Structures are given as structure tokens and as C-alpha cells.
Amino acid sequence: MTTFKKLLASSAFALVAATGMAQAASLTLYCSAQEDWCQLVANSFEEASGIEVNMTRKSSGETFAQIKAESSNPRGDVWWGGTGDPHLQAAEEDLTMKYMSPMRDQLHPWAISQAESSGNRTIGIYSGALGYGYNADLLNAAGLEAPSCWADLLDPSFDGHVQMANPNSSGTAYTTLATIVQLFGEDKGFEFMAGLHANINQYTKSGSAPIKAAARGESTVGIVFMHDAVKQAVAGFPITVVAPCEGTGYEIGSMSIIDGARNEDSAKAFYDWALTTEAQNLALEVNAFQVPSNASSKTSPSAPNMDDIKLIDYNFTLYGSSDERRRLLSKWDEDISTLPQ
């Protein structure tokens, strides 16, 4: 009989033995940028500060869901990276906390305006413009003309050649939808989306999947952020990056401190560090071609030059709010996604 109890006791212990060790100063970092960038940022901060970093990488949607699920008992301290909308949404729902960093005066104005539109609950760390990329080999093989504007993608010859993400599941695709609406006006914008729908071969779930498919030769055109397209080109795939001639929207990759963070001091230390040029220059080491928010950080020569891109005056406050988002998404769902292809 006692053996049975030993078995029970030992299994109970084994269960909790997996719970791990304690650390003196630590930081739990939720990272929504690309894996190697996250790793590098975590390691560099550990070296710079001596604070131990536990990093989890998940997409911004997954991270938002996790922070919301954990809101009654937060596990994470800082959420770094990922497109700005879920950060704004988290701010709107009070899932993140206010913080005024002493680093603010070194930043580009767009980074500060991101902070202001959220009541200082989030801040811009990088930005990237929307655009698309095409696989030059496939384009030639299919005998298509090289596109250079949004309108070119509506040409019937592109039937089945264009891929974009589903705005319901991807922040990138929602930015595309909001950009088109701001660029052409709502009615014309939805006409555009309907025309595009006819040429779409697949709505992917993840935002950067279309350009990866294009890189692998599984689709001709992928609508994504331009820095994602540049990355594929630099990796050696036959991708040509296009900044649409009509102008385009952009995202502001953001950072927030989670409300109720267990290691608030470490979180603030990380926050300030992440806005330094030292931290932001790390992007170059991992081929992340976004524009950093600290005005004196370096940018890569391969990165799209923001001065050459016609940027629209993207209204983050309006299109980042959950009401407007829900309205646009349900309109897209009902009017566009049900159309025959």
C-alpha cells in the first residue's frame, strides 16, 4: 500500500518539479517581431543590463489574445514589436500601462504620435510602409506586365496571381484594407477590394505569408509590408519590391508595458533601452528592414527609402479603434469575401 502512496507522492512532486528555478532580477518579454530579431534583442538586453530575460515569440494577434486571457493575472512584463493596431487595442482595453520614457525626445514624430493616440500606453519602435512584391520569374513565365501601382493589380491578366492575408486574421491585411479605404474613399475603396478579390488566389492567415509564397514561387504577387518583401529579396529569392504609385499606408511597430507587470522596474529599464540607437541598430544584424524610431539609428542601404515612398496621412486613432475595425471587417466579410472568385 505504501508503495502506491509513494507513487502518488512522487508523481505529485514530479508534476511541480517542472516548475523551475527562481531568478533575482528578471523580465518576461513577449516578442512579436521575427524570431531571430527577438532572440538578439533579448540576449543583448541581458548583456547590457544583467537582467535575465525570458522571451516568447508569438504573432501580435496571438500575443494580444494571451495578454487579454491573462489580464486578471498578468504573466508578461513587456510586449515588444508587432504591428501597432493590437497595441492600440490593448491600450484601449487598459491591458497596458502608461509610461513616459526619458528617451522620448530622441524619437521621430510618428513614434510620439503613436504614443499620444494611445494615451501614452504604447510607443513606436519602428515603422514600415505597405506595398507588394512580385516573383520576377513567375511574372515573366506568365507573360505579365510588371505592376507598379495598386490599380495594376486589378488587371484581369492577374487573375489567380495575387495573394494577400485575410484581414480578419492578420493585422497586415487590415492595414491594407484601411489604407485602400483612406486612399480611394470608402465606396471606391470597396470597389477596389471587390476587383482585387477576383484576382486573389488565396487569403492567407498570416500577414507575411503572401510574400513568402511569392518567394517560393507559389504565387506571383504578394501584398505585404515592403520590409518583409525586401527581406525575401535579400535572402536570395527573385522578388521585386513595389511601392505603389498612388501612395500607401504604413504600420508603426510598437512596444507596451503590460498592466500589472510583475517586474515593472525591469520592464521600464527594457523600455528605455529599446529606444536607444544601440538597441535599434540590432535590426540590421538580422535583416530587419524597418525604419527605426530613434532618429539617429542607422538604416540599411537595402531598406526601402521612406523619402521616395508616397505615404498617406494614416489615421491611426480612427482606424486603430475597435469600433471602426469591426465595422470595416464586417463590411468586408459581407460585401467582398462572399463574392464569387
Added chain:
Amino acid sequence: MATSTKTLSQPILLLWILVGWAGFLLLPWYLVDGGLFSDQWLVDGYPFDKNYAPAVFLITQGEKLWLAPLLIPLVMPLFALKREKSDPLYAKILILTGAIGFSWLIIQGFSIGIRGWNYDWLSSLFGKLDGRQFGMGYGGLFLASSFLFLLTQGIAARGAINGDVFVVGAIGFVIAIVGAFVFLPIVNMLMSAFITEDGSYSFLVFAGKFFDDRLWGLSCLIGPGRCGVAWNSLFLAVCVGFLTTVLGLIFALVVTRSGFKYRRAVRALTILPIITPPFVIGLALILMFGLSGSITQFFSELFGLQPTRWLYGLPGVMIAQVLAYTPIAFLVLIGVVEGVSPSMEEAAQTLRASRWQVFKTVSLPLMRPGLANAFLLGFIESMADFGNPLILGGNFDVLSTEIFFAIVGAQYDQGRAAVLAIVLLGFTLTAFFAQRKWLGKKSYTTVSGKGDSGVHPLMPSGLAIPVLVIAAIWSTFTLTIYGMIIYGSMVKLWGVDNTLTFKHYVTAFSVRVTEKGWQWTGSAWDSFWTTIQIATIAAPLTAAVGLITAYLLTRQSFRGKNAFEFGTMLSFAIPGTVIGVSYILAFNVPPIELTGTGAILVISFIFRNMPVGVRAGIASMSQLDKSLDESSLTLGANSWQTFRKIILPLLKPAILAALVYSFVRAMTAISAVIFLVSAKYDMATSYIIGRVENNDYGLAIAYSTTLIFVMLLAVGILQLLVGRTKIGRRESAAREKS
């Protein structure tokens, strides 16, 4: 007899009373940050510091006064100590103690949360509460198990199951853990299907989401529109279930009923897909049959055809799933096909039936339970599969991915996820019951213990030729896929730069030897070691819980046994995505706070994989003659001794199966894991997903290939450790005689 009961039962009673007191007096009541074995808590203000104090120190300092009533059930069992077991008061005291103690623990646990009272009426009744509650720690765990086993001892003393303390205790234990880790999270999750935006419950919300056109729409039948996700899932699962069953049967026939020379090789081939991490088959299919895939390119150049995206959608997902699940169907069917007694077939042959008639009228009908089981497994696996639809689905949405994106997508609609989960659960449970009903009333027993030394007849040749051809084609296909996987892990950039390189392996698994010793510099090591650690802890626990449950189900009879069986099998029909989400929701708050720990991964694996341990155990235990137990019991052993000394040694194959399955599953599972991994405990599969998302197919495939070899090694080691057992009692008896 009375004295023997006394010496046997009293120490057990004493032990559980002591466990309870230890939990109350000695161990930290709440979860210790950093774990019990960090021993930081011992030097850091224990026992007075509020974070580490045992319950008794909390109460004496005027903190957490709601723990004080626990003293009553702690003192009560002391009065039972001096009594005889046959004394009716003995049973009454213990039952009352256990019931009061256990329910008070649950009541206080659920009514006081992180921000004080969990329910408004409680705070209006008792006033606002300042203190907060953390997750219960070892103190709570010890006390809870003490109360649980006092209760079961009381029930046993009243005469349940012949007063068998071990059996009643085991039943209570299984019910408690299945309740806590299967029912609690699932019910919690399903309730959220009814929650409105302002937090109240409404059936209309559920109905609105349930009768959604995106779920049940049928427009694909009449025009160019799309069909609902529910129909997509159902259609796919039925096709996959059917195809895997047919292919599994074909392979089983080749192995048992053909003169084919390389039968052992066929057997080995079927193991491969089981130990393959998710995504790999899908990635290989894309790299071969995608728009720019090597085979697509080859044929389009050969015949001048325009390459298409045919792979993305139903065809691709179906091919990947059939590749992955055919081996499971095969493993189920091989047992049944071998089990059909040759004497039946010989009897038919002597009656001048042709080989074809024998096969059609005798062999095939006797394989019915196997066919039904294989179909059911294929059906459920396809329903729950997450990885393949994710990368091959194209615009063909299925329930499992929709659940995932309802939660992580930009909409964050937990209610919709819960409704989708209910639909998915409805399908799998219906299939489960339909199968039981179909098999229900007939007897398929052919092995009766009387001599069945015959030899299986060969297949009729009209059947043998197509069977062999199909088996050969499918084997070649599987082998090609795996060849491509290994090749893919060793080229720089598949399709663009096909230079051979070990670059991906080096990035993932490089090791530097310095003066300080070995440095694991590769990027995959962290997740690799965590995965090995979690899988190693989870496998034996899964096997233990599974076999104890199987023992209770086959060897004991008690009231509510059917419900008990259903409860333990339920988690098999629940898709991983649902488990993952429900665990996060249920175990992020007190009383059981587990998110972010390794324990939550271990627990999710135990309950995901337990049903296989149960099934394996039941299958082998029902082959063991009950007279073995009876003779052991008549000779004076109790049921625990019988279980350990008689049944367990004869169960080695079942133990091995349960161990291997749960180990392999812990290393390849993705759908539940993706929600439960944390910064400290990242698993291999979630790391691989990250690489796939990053278009880094080379590294993903290299990591997966490594995992395949690690698992092969692990399975080999397990086989050595558990050892072989001589199940055939008749054989060894015959040898002794000679």
C-alpha cells in the same frame, strides 16, 4: 481476520492524516515563486513571510482567515484512529471529514479570486475583502489529497467494492484528476459560448453564433460560393477516415496474408509518419507538388502544361492527412487481421468455399471491429488536425484552424471559438457513439483458448494483385516524401540554391567546447532540452494513470462505471486547440495557477494521451485470464499486491505502447502546445512553427529530421528498459513440460 484488517488499514489512515497535517503546518500554502526546489523560500523568511507561510502561520497572523475552518476536518479523523474498521462510526467519521474538508477547499478556492471575492453577492454579504488569493501550492495539494483519500477510505470501510481501500482510492484519485483537468476547463470554456458582451449569459448569443452561415452554408453545392466550415471538416474527416482504413487494411493484408518478401520493411515504414513532427509532410508536399514544386516543374516542362495551385485546399490537406494517419489505421488493423482465428477460415475452406468466398464471408466480417476503430481514429485525427490545414488549406477552412484564428485572429472572439469547439466535439462524440452502437450487439471473439494453430490462408489472387500494387505505390510515395525531407534539410535554399550544406544543422545544433565545458550555442537547444525533459516526465505518468484506469475498468465493477469510462475517454475526442485554450482560461487564476509553468504542459500531455494508455491497457488486460487475479486474491494478497505482482508484469507490451505513444506525442503535438508554451518552457514544435512562419523551411526541416532520429532512439531505449514479456503462457508451460 479483525486483527489483520487493523494492522493493514490503520497505518494507511495515519499516513493520510499526517500528510494533511504536514500540508497545514509545514509546507507553504500558496505557490512558491520559483518552485519548491529552489529552496529560496527556506531562507527567505519561512515560516512567517506571507508568501511562503504554511496555512497555520497565516491564520495565527490574522491573514487568510478563511483557511481556519479547515482545522475541523483536520482534527476529526483523529477520533477514528482508535476505532475498529468494522465500527460504523469509523466510516461515518472519515466520510464526513473528507467531504467537509474537500468541499471547503473547493468553495474557498473558487469564491476568493485574485481581486477578492469572485461573486458580488459574497462581497455584499461579508463586505469587501482586502486579501487576495494566489494559486494553491504544496500545502493545498497535500491537504486536498489527504481529504480525498480519507473520504475514499471511509467509503471503503462502509463496504464499497468489498472494502478494498486501494481500489476505492484509485477510483477517487482518477475521478478527482479527470474532474480537475478535463471537465473543469472544458465546461469553463463551453460556458463562454453563452456569454454576452456585458458578461451575462444568454442562449441567443449561442444561437446566433451557432446558426452562422459561415458554419453551415451550403452554397458550394449549387454555385461558385463556399461551403460552411462544419461541412468542410466533416467531408474531409469522412474521406480521410475511409481512405486510411482502406489503405491500412491493404497493408495489414500484405503483411499477414501475402507471400511478399519485405513484410518487415513495410512494418517499419508505417512507424515513420507517427514520429514525424507536424508540418514536415506538408512542407515536403509543397516543395514537390506546389506551383513551383520540383515534380510540378518536371511534368509541366515534359508536357508543356501550365502549373496550377491544385495542391492548396482539399486535395493537399487530404493527401497529407492520409499519409500521416494510414499507419495508425494499419496498427489498429494488423492486430485484428492477425487475431481472426485461422480455424474459422480453414473450416470454411474445408466446406469447399473458394478463397474469395472465405475472404468475403468469413475474414472480412470478423474484421469489423478493427475497421470501425480504424475509421474512428482517422476521423477524429483528421477533425483535430491543425498543422496540415494551416499550411496546405488554401481557402479551404476547417474547424480546427477556425477555432485557432477565432482566438488569435484580429477579432478575438472567444465565444465563436467555443461554439466552433462545441460543433467539433459534437462530430467526434457522435462518431464515437455511432461506432460503439454499430459494433455493440455482435460477438467477434474467435480466439477462445482452444488450439488455433492453423495458418492464415493467402488472399484470393483477384484481390492480391491490386492490393500489392496499391501498397507498392503508396510505399514508394511515402519513401519519396521522406527522401525529400532529408534532402530538403541539407540544401541551402530549396528551389533557388540547391547546394548541399549542413548549415541548417549547425545553426540549430552547434556545440562549442570551451574551458568552461560544453556550450550549447545552437538556436534550437533550449526548446530541444525542454521538450525532452517534458516528454520524459509526462510519459511514465501518462502510462501510470492510463494503466490504473484500465485496471479499474476491466477488473472491477462499481456503480457509474460507464460514466467513468466515458469521462476518461472524453479527452481523446477533444481537439488539442480546444484543450489549449480551455487550459489557459481555467488555470491562469486561483485556485489552480499553472500557466507559464512546465507543469501545465506535462498535465496537458497526460490527459491528452491517457486514453491511449487506457485502451492499450484494456486490450491487454482483457487477454489475461481473470482466474489469475482470483487465485492471487484467494492466496491472501490484496488487490494492490495483485495489481503489482501479477498484472503489471504481464502488461509489459501495454506499458511499452503507452510510454512510447505518450513520449512521441509529447514531442510532436502542436495544437494544444501552441497556447501553453511560455518564455521559459518553449517546445520544439512551437519553435518549428516560428521557423516555418519565417520562411526558414531548411531549419524547420532540419530540426524535424533530428527529432525523428531522436524519437527512433528513444523508442529503442524504452523497448530495452521495459523489456519483452512472455505473454504466451501456454507456450512456456509447454516448454516446461518438455
